[in-house]
Amino acid sequence: MPKKVPVRLRVNGEEHELHLPPQRILLDVLREELNLTGTKRGCDLGTCGCCTILVDGEPRLSCLMLAKLAEGHQLTTVEGISPAGALHPVQKAFIDLGATQCGFCTPGFIVTAVAFLRDHPGATRDEISRALSGNLCRCTGYVKILDAVEAAARTLAPAQER
Amino acid sequence: MAGTSSRKSGSAGTPTPSSTETDLVKEAEATRASAGYHLIGKRTPLIDAALKVTGRAEYTDDIKRPGMLVGRLLKSVHPHARIRSIDVEEARRHPGVAAVLTGDRYPTPFGVLPMTHDETALAVGRVRFLGEHVAAVAAVDEETCERAFELIHVEYEPLPVYDDPKVSREPVPVKIHDRALRDTNLQKEVFQHFGDVPKALEGASQKVKLSGKYLGVSHGFTEPHCTIAEHTPDGRLTVWSATQVPHYLHRSLSEVLGMPMHRIRVVKPEVGGGFGGKSDPFPHEIACAALAIETGRPVKVLFDREDVFYLNHGRHPTQNDVTVGVDADGKFLAMDIDALIDGGAWSSFGVVTTYYNGVLAMGPYRFDNFRYHGARAYTNHPPSGAMRAHGGTNMRYTVESVVDEIAARMSFDPIELRLQNFLPPNFKTINEFRITSNSVRQCILAARDRSGWEEKYRKLPYGRGIGVACGFYISGSNSPIHFTPVFPQCTVHLKADMDAGVTIHCGAADIGQGSKTVLAQVVAEVLGIRMDRCRVAAVDSDTAPVDLGSYSSRVTFMMGNAAKAAAENLKVPLLQAASELLEVPPDRLEASEERIHVKERPSQGVPFHEALHKAMETKGALVASGAYSTKPLGGTFKGAKAGTAPAYSFSAYVAQVDVDPETGFVHVENVWAAFDCGRPLNPLAVEGQIEGSIHMGLGQLLSEGLSYRGARLMNPSLLDYKILTPMQMPKVECLLVGEDDPEGPFGAKEAGEGPLVAALPAVGNAIYDAIGVRLMDLPITPDKVLRALEEQRKKGGAVKPPAPTRPSKRTPTHGGR
Numbered sequence: 001m002p003k004k005v006p007v008r009l010r011v012n013g014e015e016h017e018l019h020l021p022p023q024r025i026l027l028d029v030l031r032e033e034l035n036l037t038g039t040k041r042g043c044d045l046g047t048c049g050c051c052t053i054l055v056d057g058e059p060r061l062s063c064l065m066l067a068k069l070a071e072g073h074q075l076t077t078v079e080g081i082s083p084a085g086a087l088h089p090v091q092k093a094f095i096d097l098g099a100t101q102c103g104f105c106t107p108g109f110i111v112t113a114v115a116f117l118r119d120h121p122g123a124t125r126d127e128i129s130r131a132l133s134g135n136l137c138r139c140t141g142y143v144k145i146l147d148a149v150e151a152a153a154r155t156l157a158p159a160q161e162r
Numbered sequence: 163m164a165g166t167s168s169r170k171s172g173s174a175g176t177p178t179p180s181s182t183e184t185d186l187v188k189e190a191e192a193t194r195a196s197a198g199y200h201l202i203g204k205r206t207p208l209i210d211a212a213l214k215v216t217g218r219a220e221y222t223d224d225i226k227r228p229g230m231l232v233g234r235l236l237k238s239v240h241p242h243a244r245i246r247s248i249d250v251e252e253a254r255r256h257p258g259v260a261a262v263l264t265g266d267r268y269p270t271p272f273g274v275l276p277m278t279h280d281e282t283a284l285a286v287g288r289v290r291f292l293g294e295h296v297a298a299v300a301a302v303d304e305e306t307c308e309r310a311f312e313l314i315h316v317e318y319e320p321l322p323v324y325d326d327p328k329v330s331r332e333p334v335p336v337k338i339h340d341r342a343l344r345d346t347n348l349q350k351e352v353f354q355h356f357g358d359v360p361k362a363l364e365g366a367s368q369k370v371k372l373s374g375k376y377l378g379v380s381h382g383f384t385e386p387h388c389t390i391a392e393h394t395p396d397g398r399l400t401v402w403s404a405t406q407v408p409h410y411l412h413r414s415l416s417e418v419l420g421m422p423m424h425r426i427r428v429v430k431p432e433v434g435g436g437f438g439g440k441s442d443p444f445p446h447e448i449a450c451a452a453l454a455i456e457t458g459r460p461v462k463v464l465f466d467r468e469d470v471f472y473l474n475h476g477r478h479p480t481q482n483d484v485t486v487g488v489d490a491d492g493k494f495l496a497m498d499i500d501a502l503i504d505g506g507a508w509s510s511f512g513v514v515t516t517y518y519n520g521v522l523a524m525g526p527y528r529f530d531n532f533r534y535h536g537a538r539a540y541t542n543h544p545p546s547g548a549m550r551a552h553g554g555t556n557m558r559y560t561v562e563s564v565v566d567e568i569a570a571r572m573s574f575d576p577i578e579l580r581l582q583n584f585l586p587p588n589f590k591t592i593n594e595f596r597i598t599s600n601s602v603r604q605c606i607l608a609a610r611d612r613s614g615w616e617e618k619y620r621k622l623p624y625g626r627g628i629g630v631a632c633g634f635y636i637s638g639s640n641s642p643i644h645f646t647p648v649f650p651q652c653t654v655h656l657k658a659d660m661d662a663g664v665t666i667h668c669g670a671a672d673i674g675q676g677s678k679t680v681l682a683q684v685v686a687e688v689l690g691i692r693m694d695r696c697r698v699a700a701v702d703s704d705t706a707p708v709d710l711g712s713y714s715s716r717v718t719f720m721m722g723n724a725a726k727a728a729a730e731n732l733k734v735p736l737l738q739a740a741s742e743l744l745e746v747p748p749d750r751l752e753a754s755e756e757r758i759h760v761k762e763r764p765s766q767g768v769p770f771h772e773a774l775h776k777a778m779e780t781k782g783a784l785v786a787s788g789a790y791s792t793k794p795l796g797g798t799f800k801g802a803k804a805g806t807a808p809a810y811s812f813s814a815y816v817a818q819v820d821v822d823p824e825t826g827f828v829h830v831e832n833v834w835a836a837f838d839c840g841r842p843l844n845p846l847a848v849e850g851q852i853e854g855s856i857h858m859g860l861g862q863l864l865s866e867g868l869s870y871r872g873a874r875l876m877n878p879s880l881l882d883y884k885i886l887t888p889m890q891m892p893k894v895e896c897l898l899v900g901e902d903d904p905e906g907p908f909g910a911k912e913a914g915e916g917p918l919v920a921a922l923p924a925v926g927n928a929i930y931d932a933i934g935v936r937l938m939d940l941p942i943t944p945d946k947v948l949r950a951l952e953e954q955r956k957k958g959g960a961v962k963p964p965a966p967t968r969p970s971k972r973t974p975t976h977g978g979r
Contacts, residue, residue, distance in 0.1 A: 037224035038217015040434070042384045043467040047880035050384055078217035091215040095207045098846040101854065102674025103214030104384040104434025110215055129888040136880065138382045138435050139674050140850055141857030142888040 007067050011036065012080030018067075026070050027051045027062040030077060038078040038107045042136075049135030052108035053077050059112045059134075078107035081114055090114050090152040099148035101139035108135050113149045122157030125150050184975045186608040190899045194841055200754065201687045202908045205846040209679045209698065210432070210672075219432045222388040222404045227460035230390070231260050233453045234307035235446055235463065236297040236314055237472065238289035241325075241542040241873030242338070243318035245287055250297060253313040258306035261456040262314070263298045268452055272414045274407070274442045276644055278349070278509035280339050283418055283448040289318070290338055290507035291544045292873055293472030295445055300453040300461045323542050325873045327479070327504040330539035338507065338540040347540045349505050350516040352801060356592040357531030362496035366487030370567045374484070374560035375939045377867030378504065379477040381549055382858075382885050385434020386465040387473065389447045391454035399455065400427045403447050406436040406671045407711035410643070412703050414443035415451055430701035436673040437858070438548035439475055441713040442510055446473070471878030475547030476868065478515055478538070479504040480556040484523070486564045492574050494583045496531035499523055501557065505538040508545035511552065512538045514639075517804030518553020521593055523561050525634030526602040526812050527583045532592055542873045548713060550858060551918040554635050556940075559863075562631035562923030563936060573967045575619065576630050576927070577610050580814075581973050594797035598809055599903040599911070602632060605836035606814035607975050608897045613816040613834040616972070620931060620965035625821050627932025627962075631923035632814045635916030636807035637906070638716030640792045650789035652720040653707035654728040656685065659783040662771035664689065664732070666698045669709035670721040675914055676847040677717045681725050683843060684907060688729035689736070690753030691770050707787070715912035718843060719808060720790045722907030728788025735784055736770075739777035743768050809903045811916035812838040817892070817924035821932045823951055823960065826944030828864055830892040830925055837917055838900035841909035849896045852917040856894055859921030861886050867941045934963045 004019040011034060018033055027044075030036045030053070039062060042050030046064040053062045054076035081088050090113045093099065100106045109132060116131040117123065123131070128149045129142070137145060194203055213219040250262040265286035271279040285296045299310045322336050330338075330347035338347050363369055389403040399421060405411050408428045416423045433440060450463040465473070482501040488494055501519040505512045520534030551558075569576035585591065587600040609630065610616070618628045642651060655667040666685055672678040682696040699705060709721055737748040740758035744751070744766065752761045759767025768776075777784055796806035818832040835852050842848040865884040869876045877883045902909025922940075930936050935950040954960055 031224075035226075036217075037220075040221075040384070041223065041464075042386065042434075043880050045467060045879055045881065047467075048384055082216055087212070087215070091212075094215045095211040098205075098207065098850050100208065100211050100214045101676070101850055102383070102385070102433060102435040103210070103219050104221065104432075104674075106214050107217045129891075133887040133889050136382075136384065136885055136887070138384055138437070138858070138885065139854045141853035141855075141894065142891050143853040143894055144850060146888060 005068065008071050009067065009075060011075040012077060012083060020067055022068050024067045025063060026065040026067045029067040030062060036077045036079055040104050040107060042104065049108045049112070050105050052112050052135065054111050054115055057115060059115050076111065078110055081110060088114055089155040090117065090149060093148035093152040097144050097148040097151060099140060099144040105135060105137045109137065109145055113152070117149065117153050117156050121153065123153050128153065186604050186611070186899050186975060187897045190604070199687055199908065201683045201693060202843055203841060203845065206679055206683060206844045207846065208676050209682055209693070221385055221432045221434055222390060222402050223464055225390055225402055225431065227390060227392055230460040230462055231300040231302065231457060232304050232307055233298060233300045233450050233461040233463040234304065235295040235449060236299065236311050238285065238292060238294045238296050240289055240318050240320055241292045242321040242323045243289050244321060245285060245289065245296065246317040246319050248297060249315040253299065253310040256306070256310050256313055258302040259299060259310045260459065261300045261453055262310065263449065263452055263456060264296070268418050268448065270418045272418050272443065273509055274410055274511055274643065275509065275513055278513060280341060280509050281445055283445050283452060291542050293544060294507065295449060298449040298453055300457050323873050325541055325543060325870060327502050327539035327541055330541055331502065331537060338542065342540055348537050349509055349540045350513050350538045352516050352520060352534060352536040354520060354593070354801060355533045357496070359496045359498050359531045359533040362531040363485065363487040363498065366495050367490040368568060368572055369485060369487045370564050370571065371483060371485040372560055372564050372567060372938055374482050374556060376480040376556040377869065377940060378479040378546060379549060379862045379866050380471060380474065380868060380883060381437040381439030381476055383435030383437055383439055386467060386470045387440070387444065387446060388462070388464045389450040390460060390462045391451040392460040393455045393458060398425050398427060399451055400429065401447065401451055402429045402431055404433050404440055405430055406433065406441040406673050406713060407443065408669055408671060408701055408703060409708050409710055411443040411447055415448060418448050419451060419455065428703040430671050433671065433673040436712060437550040438552055438713065440673070441548050441711060442475055444473065467880060468878045471875060471883070472544050474506065474544035475510055477549040477555065478546040482519065482557055482560050484560040484564050486568060488568055492572060492579050492582055494527055494529055497524060497529050498533045499557065501536040503538045504541050504543060504546060506541055506543040506545035510545050510547040514804065515553045517801055519557050521805035522554045522634065523557050524591060524593070525595065525810060526585055526632050528585045530592055543870060544875065550855065551635060551915040554919050555922065558633060558919040559923045559926060559940070560938070563926055563938060566629065566927040566930060567936065569966065570963055575966045577606055577615065578973060580606060580632060594802060595806060596795055598905065599840055599901055600812055601838035601900045602812035602814060604899040605812055605838055606630070606632065608899045609814045609816040609834045609836040611975060612895060612897060613818070615816060618818070620962060624960065624962050625823055625932055627821065627928040627930065628816060628818045629924050629927025629929070629931050630814065630816050631920045631927055633812065633916055633920035635811050635912065635919060636714055636805060637809040637811055637912035638719045638807050639714035640795045640806040640808060641803045642710055649708065650724070650791040651716065652709040652724040653787060653789040654721065654724040655707050656728045656732045656786045657783055658732060658774055660778070662695065662774055664696045666696055667706045668721060668725070669701055669703070669706040670717050671701060671712040673712050675851065676844060677712070677721060679847065680718055680722060680843050684722055684725040685729045688726060689733060691756055715914045715916065718910055719906050719912060722843065722910055723790040724788045726788065726907050727790065728786050731788055732784055732786035735777040735781065736773045740768050740773040743773065743776055808905050809840070809911045811912050813916055813920045815920035815924040817928045819925060819928040819932055821929055821947065823933060826947035828929060828942060828947065830860055832893045833921065833924065834895050834897060835917065836897035836899055837913065839898065839913035840900045840903035840906045840911035842898050842913065843908060843910045845898060848898060848913045851913045852896045853894050855917035856921045857886055857891060859918045860925065863922045863925055863940060863942060865941050865943065930963065934961055
């Protein structure tokens, strides 16, 4: 067994002090050590987008990141999107417009869309489609996902940009 | 609908029906609305959606049990070999290893169909595909499992590798399974002949034969397979698994482990997509349970994506020839089909697949002469299995291409040609399928009217095209897989208690399609209560009555009927109690808007909870049960039950494409998807099924395919196996024009699989309209388009096919049948 090293992670605003083998992958640590199972494992190879989290607010694939290298960064998982239970407009739109079916890809889409709309309020359907193209969904054909993110974009955009 | 207004309309633009045109979709909606249901037919968000969007929904891999071990399976490195010996002693002694099992421990063969048990929990004496599991290890962590694998010494004796189903059809020196037919490697062969096909073809004025070639396709669900098993000191085994068929898993665990079913508990947590890929009981599920029994500790087996591709069970690689003969007026006379499908190393659903590739081919058209020869070959490829629109997809592409080709050669409009040949409603087909509700005419007319077909067909510029295709699929397999003991296809239990909530217990597997939501809608509709009073309990074999599983598009129809019956039964004591409170006979009462009241005088009534509490005074919590059993259907000839269903879905899709003749890229711009699922119980979910089906169908058509070099899978990753991204999806318009089915719950039929089948040929036929070449080798990748265009240029130039010259009449949107 390789020697464990101290790893300090800041996830959803909470500090965690862990002792981990240095090769531990961030996705494994989130799911297995921190019980943040909302982040999903779909491929382990950076191909499906199910494990997307926000690192300093930017979408990143947690299956391709060593936990040790996440030190010093602000990590946000789907659990951190609506911490007090108040749904984010993206989550609300996903529910209302049928954008989640099996739900396994959903957390990855949610965090990607939340980050994208933060920087691009009022984005068009084409822009949203491009921004979400790193996330695979096999149930919805993306139609209702795009409907939902587009609807959330309208909710979030300042009035003059509508 | 939100988002529609700002959606890119595409360079083609989307014509809307002219104001003089009758709109079949609006008409169907108005007819349905007149029934006055308060929940049925309403766009209803999934009842578990809030958990899914917040990451709170619990999938198998999210479950942790105290002291849980990691289970891993050692994969075969040979596609076909005898196992001379396996030495696991060193691995067993390795620190951290709790158990190592090999195939001799639980050698009982199993499989989803009782007549073709040819799988084992772990390989017994022989491996038949690369990746078959030869040993199972349970250890403290994954690294220790990997180390144990290095310490397992397997001596293989390679056997001849069969990677071509054509070879499997001939006499072979080594049979992959003893049960293969004669001296070949064929798993199943089907011959059917109705009427007189040779004679009818001889008398035909036009005969068209096309051959289709199809690579295998993966389900591509996002959640890899995962199973947890725990054997507790009370002698009970609990298995949590990502499965579509908890009941078949339950049976297989019992058979292979030699443990009575009542000591086994199967739990289905949330499942991250199935599409048929989780509809077999799997060896890894049984091996996981075996490890749990061996160690006395909980064990989790989790697949990585490569494991998922190697377990496969996806759509069969297929070659099929379809010949159709027509008379001078375009009436279909006869259909002749030959199909050879690559089953891979196991049977799985193969008997069903072999039948479906033929028996589902005629609908939605009427034929009086039909012949089918189908064969499913064992090969040393990973096993093929059931995938969405199982057995109905590859054959459908060839059939609809043939119909399009007939129209082209005989100068018919392909919609008019189809309209002449549809099965009527309430009809018995030549192979004795009972057709009841059938709105295929409305489907094709709605798709025609909405797509602007007449301004586009053969009229768009070179490179742009429009195509049409129809579909037909079973709404639930009429025959249960197991014939004994006889019991209903689905049972639903309800409990209403002091809290004035209704708990719904049912074994039906929600795999994302929304069956839990349909359960709550149906129960709440019948009881006249809000949906939030209904909670759907987890699928747990200890508490949920049996449903046979989420396959063959059976759930809405069968579970819906069972739920309706259960709710009607629960309503009886409620009406009785209200009758006592109101001093009005129960037959004058009805339940709606959270009350039980006098039918003709809604103000005279009692709230739901008061009636419930009154009914509970002497009985306690109210419980009720409802069940659905299929009636006998089909003929008496061999294989007559295959493809029989209590109802069938119908569809007609029009697709519009833009083919770039320079690059060979096919861009699908629009799909107008007219679908007959009877009454859609939840249109939001039905649209989701249609849109997802189109995504999956277009993937198979344009970019997806399991590629083998010999027996080795070359693309077992989501990087190399190309699923469409949001950028490649066309604009989809769902046109729900079905009429109520006489036997479906509230008139509903399936919408889970049927929506896939027309998507592929509609686009294939649109490509033909765009560039005049017919591509029959899937997937249609740009290189194939360019090669076909090159051939076409050699033959005299790239042009669109000529426009039809007859018939001049256009079928009116409202015409007699």
